Amino acid sequence: MFAINLGGEGEIPGVINQQGPWALSPRWFSSQQGLTFPQLLNAGDAYLICPNISLPFPDETFDVVFTNSVPLDRITSLGPGVQSSEIQRILKSGGRWNKDGKLEWTKP
């Protein structure tokens, strides 16, 4: 199973965690535990830093996309939040979007 957690902080084992470029700021701290980005990396999880607006993956890449406590399809003070159109694009046919611990959508 190939999975990504958009806005992830390592809370789901075995998946790629995506964060926006702001995570590279020395004043960035994770939401759940207040850890710096280097501390998160030291925990051994995989991270990808990229803007939410255009995820660097081909169409139909992932079996599962997770999102937890992230803004969807809106602009925040940091910039565009997670885009549902990108989630739909990068999911494989039959792939699942799990939002806030619940199955949100299965791609036809």
Add this chain to the structure above:
Amino acid sequence: MTPFRTLLNPVPGLTPGEAQERARQLLKGRIELSVFRWWTRGQSIPADRQFMMLGVAVWSGYDLNLLDHLVSKMAQNSHLEMPVYVFDADCMASNEELEALLPGIGFVNHTPYVGLWKNGELIAKASGFHGRQLVARWFHIPESLVNERIVAAS
């Protein structure tokens, strides 16, 4: 009272983004029915001798969980009756706008946004994980409770 965390729940017929927008619209009414006071960008800073301002995001399980624990704590302890003004964090379009409200808060990347005023002076401010810590310590809520990962109801 309906727990604030239910604002995370999916809404039949709405996309997740639309459900978050609907939750934003519901937040003011939920706040006004609670122990909290509603504050909107553009209003002046409250004149109370001591108060807390708390900017929350309706899409953050952490923030909604914090509100629920705060409601519970304030209901149990009347001596904690310090006004808490809640506002929609998403109404802050930039870090500069937030800095104008909470001078010195610096770069913020997570909600909640928290400021504590006493005798007209901003005596403490923090955001994200550290903002929850500030609220928890001030109101004597165990930090483990406010750092729980909250998911939508099934």
